[in-house]
Amino acid sequence: xxxxxxxxxxxxxxxxxxxxxxxxxxxxxxxxxxxxxxxxxxxxxxxxxxxxxxxxxxxxxxxxxxxxxxxxxxxxxxxxxxxxxxxxxxxxxxxxxxxxxxxxxxxxxxxxxxxxxxxxxxxxxxxxxxxxxxxxxxxxxxxxxxxxxxxxxxxxxxxxxxxxxxxxxxxxxxxxxxxxxxxxxxxxxxxxxxxxxxxxxxxxxxxxxxxxxxxxxxxxxxxxxxxxxxxxxxxxxxxxxxxxxxxxxxxxxxxxxxxxxxxxxxxxxxxxxxxxxxxxxxxxxxxxxxxxxxxxxxxxxxxxxxxxxxxxxxxxxxxxxxxxxxxxxxxxxxxxxxxxxxxxxxxxxxxxxxxxxxxxxxxxxxxxxxxxxxxxxxxx
Amino acid sequence: xxxxxxxxxxxxxxxxxxxxxxxxxxxxxxxxxxxxxxxxxxxxxxxxxxxxxxxxxxxxxxxxxxxxxxxxxxxxxxxxxxxxxxxxxxxxxxxxxxxxxxxxxxxxxxxxxxxxxxxxxxxxxxxxxxxxxxxxxxxxxxxxxxxxxxxxxxxxxxxxxxxxxxxxxxxxxxxxxxxxxxxxxxxxxxxxxxxxxxxxxxxxxxxxxxxxxxxxxxxxxxxxxxxxxxxxxxxxxxxxxxxxxxxxxxxxxxxxxxxxxxxxxxxxxxxx
Numbered sequence: 001x002x003x004x005x006x007x008x009x010x011x012x013x014x015x016x017x018x019x020x021x022x023x024x025x026x027x028x029x030x031x032x033x034x035x036x037x038x039x040x041x042x043x044x045x046x047x048x049x050x051x052x053x054x055x056x057x058x059x060x061x062x063x064x065x066x067x068x069x070x071x072x073x074x075x076x077x078x079x080x081x082x083x084x085x086x087x088x089x090x091x092x093x094x095x096x097x098x099x100x101x102x103x104x105x106x107x108x109x110x111x112x113x114x115x116x117x118x119x120x121x122x123x124x125x126x127x128x129x130x131x132x133x134x135x136x137x138x139x140x141x142x143x144x145x146x147x148x149x150x151x152x153x154x155x156x157x158x159x160x161x162x163x164x165x166x167x168x169x170x171x172x173x174x175x176x177x178x179x180x181x182x183x184x185x186x187x188x189x190x191x192x193x194x195x196x197x198x199x200x201x202x203x204x205x206x207x208x209x210x211x212x213x214x215x216x217x218x219x220x221x222x223x224x225x226x227x228x229x230x231x232x233x234x235x236x237x238x239x240x241x242x243x244x245x246x247x248x249x250x251x252x253x254x255x256x257x258x259x260x261x262x263x264x265x266x267x268x269x270x271x272x273x274x275x276x277x278x279x280x281x282x283x284x285x286x287x288x289x290x291x292x293x294x295x296x297x298x299x300x301x302x303x304x305x306x307x308x309x310x311x312x313x314x315x316x317x318x319x320x321x322x323x324x325x326x327x328x329x330x331x332x333x334x335x336x337x338x339x340x341x342x343x344x345x346x347x348x349x350x351x352x353x354x355x356x357x358x359x360x361x362x363x364x365x366x367x368x369x370x371x372x373x374x375x376x377x378x379x380x
Numbered sequence: 381x382x383x384x385x386x387x388x389x390x391x392x393x394x395x396x397x398x399x400x401x402x403x404x405x406x407x408x409x410x411x412x413x414x415x416x417x418x419x420x421x422x423x424x425x426x427x428x429x430x431x432x433x434x435x436x437x438x439x440x441x442x443x444x445x446x447x448x449x450x451x452x453x454x455x456x457x458x459x460x461x462x463x464x465x466x467x468x469x470x471x472x473x474x475x476x477x478x479x480x481x482x483x484x485x486x487x488x489x490x491x492x493x494x495x496x497x498x499x500x501x502x503x504x505x506x507x508x509x510x511x512x513x514x515x516x517x518x519x520x521x522x523x524x525x526x527x528x529x530x531x532x533x534x535x536x537x538x539x540x541x542x543x544x545x546x547x548x549x550x551x552x553x554x555x556x557x558x559x560x561x562x563x564x565x566x567x568x569x570x571x572x573x574x575x576x577x578x579x580x581x582x583x584x585x586x587x588x589x590x591x592x593x594x595x596x597x598x599x600x601x602x603x604x605x606x607x608x609x610x611x612x613x614x615x616x617x618x619x620x621x622x623x624x625x626x627x628x629x630x631x632x633x634x635x636x637x638x639x640x641x642x643x644x645x646x647x648x649x650x651x652x
Contacts, residue, residue: 071543091546104544108562117558118548152645169548 011221012236013046020083022047022205023068023173028077030063030229037063039229040077050199050206052220054213054253060229061209065175068207069098082172092121097171101178103162105150111137111161112146118169136164139198156187163195167202174199176208180215192218213253217241225249241300243285246380250298257304257345259297263377266291271377273297277343282316287377299375304347304368306335308358311369318369321345323360335360337368404621411614418609428611429619438616441600444511445580448596452518453575459519460526460575461568467527468534486524494521495588502589509591517589518582522575529574533567573631577624 013019021044030038038060045051053061066072067079070091079086086094097118106114115136119129137143140160150158159182166174179195180188196219199206210216216223217237225232225240225248232252233245244250247258261275271289273281281297289295305311311318324344325336334348345368360366385393411429415422432438463483467476486494498517499509507513541563545555561568583598590596595603597620601613 069543069547071546091543092549092551096547098544098547100540100544102538102540104538104540106541106545106559106563117545117550121549121554149645151642152648165544165548 011048013049014044014222019046021045022049022082023207024078024080025064026078026080028064028067028074028079030060030067030072031075037229038067038074041229041231043224043231043234045205045207047205048199048203050196050219050221051208052216052223053207053209053226054211054216054223055226056211056252059226061211061226062177063229064226065098065177065207065209068173069096069175070094095171096173096175097166097169098175098177099162099166099179101181103150103158103182105158105161105165107150110147110149111142111153114150114161115165115168118165122169132168136168139167139201140164155182155184156191159183159191163198167198167204170202171204173205173207176206178210179208180212181210188215195219217253225252227252243376244298244378247296247298247378248380250296250376250378255301255346255348257299257301259299259343259375261295261297263289263291263293263295270372273377276341277319277339277345278341279319279339280316281375282372283375283377284372285376287379289377289379293379296378297375298378299370301334301346301348302332302350303374304345304370306337306347306349306360307367307369308360308364310367313369314367317372317374318367319345320365320367323362323364323366326360326362335366337366339368407614408618408621411611411618413611413614416611418611418614428615432612432615432619435612437595438597438600438612441595441597442616444594445597448511448515448518448586448594449576449579452515452522452579453572455515456519456523456575457526457568457572460523460571461530461564463523463527464530464534468531468537483524483527486521487528491521491582491584495585498585499588509589509594511594514586514590514594514596517585518579521582521585522578525574525578526568526571529571530564530567533564537564573627 023043023045025041025043028038028041029036041060041064043064053064055061063072067074068081068086070086070089070093073087081094081096106117109117112133115133116129119132124132133146134143137146140163142157142160142164145153145157145161150161153161159179163179166176176195180191183191192215195206208216208219217240220237222234222236223240224234227248233240233249235243235245240249240253244253244256250256250258259273259275259277259279259281261273261277261281263271264274265272266286266289270282270284271286271291273283273295275281275297283297310320319339321337321339323335324338327334327336330351332348332350334346337345337347339345347368410418410421412424412426413420413422414425414427466473467480467483470476495517498513498520502509502513502516537560541559542555545559546552550558581598582596583602586596586599587602590599597616601616604610604613
């Protein structure tokens, strides 16, 4: 069986028509004065899902999260949690907890008291609180820091306290606002896997807001790409990357070469596209593009082969150009090849061997080529 | 930058400090004067301190002042904090600009005008001038100072702390008392101390609004000075200076210690 990238084989409720969504945004609009932050948006999130809201700043992703937490009320539309309409329910009565971007640790309380805060509000017995706090401290490996104040902790430790505090009440849903934004790169990578691990262990539904696509790709079961308060696409990371639904999504996630053109023929095996770059494109992944439609053919750089020798078939999916720039990144090399009409194509090749028998350098003539199933046809 | 002091710098520092502290030093020295004459040194003595404590009028005035300052500072702190909260939190209510202007106007209002207008108000209300009126007057004029101090802290207050508390199940009231108040408490305390000292040394407004039986210490000192400065007054003032100095130094030391401790903690945390 062929498939797009890696998957959690036993978990895809969104493909099961019988599965009931856990969180539903139903035609939600949120306006701040004249500004529309969220525009008639509908989304379904399933129980135990790790769901990411990905978008540039100002796309409405944080507003969505804040509406779920109860800090903002939608101007119109409904938000349902486990079938219950959340309208009018204040944040302190919602079974969701949030981990804040700034962590929002109470500076006058110790780590212990921070974690116990939510449990005390619930009126839990103090012996049970102590047990739960100890359990949380173990979970985030901060046992020896229980008596410290937040300002006595490093950034990574504060992040863990914030996490422990937000899961201590065992909320139905955990909301995470840029959970790794304040950490440095190395710590971020470690923490990503810890978060995924924690989500599996506790069996919670996670909704995470991020502007970092790598973070979303690594952690999430599904990603919603947002732009100007609207959902552009909701799909698994592999689908988002390999089968983007629009030019915007293809451009937003990862690097892409976009060949604009017109469909000249459509038959059972695919479409032919006459592209502005001069390349005659023949592809199997036609989507819903009809003959005569203006489309873009999107190909990821790593799916383009660059070589000093012409490919077997030079008539389709190939072009000759000149190496314009080379970025050597260690694990891979990105070639920028300028075609005859001036379009610069990015081609990334993995440096799987230490030595290469086809060394290319600046201003060399080179051929780029790709396979019929390498890219996707985008009509939007 | 050159770290060593040039001659010019030394001269300006000496002149500056002399300008500030010479009068006070003179006052302190003459409070230990044996002689009855304020400006003639007659030998060392502490008899004026004894006389001061035996002067019932002065002691009464000091007690009135302490009570007025304590009550007015406390009430002004509550009102000023509420005003600061309203001004920083509800940024879009009707008449906000007018309200903020009105809260801060007394800061720049000449005291004579504040005092006179309060006097007119009390008279028209039929309130007898005394302890109550001077306390009310002090609440009025110190409240805005508290509001300014607390407001400047609230502007840098991270609202997500309150959101986090509510998110964890605390009602707005509990959020205020368990999170907001403890965090801004240092600013509220300094607001209270500012209000207390302002009330303590106010003469102008107290003269307008106080009445018989509620003479404050500054009023008492002023009226005695008009009859001639006695070393007794110097002694009172020296004690006042001592109290204020000890208070200021203690506050500075505590602050400094906390700051050093905090830096040490943060460095320790960064090291892991």
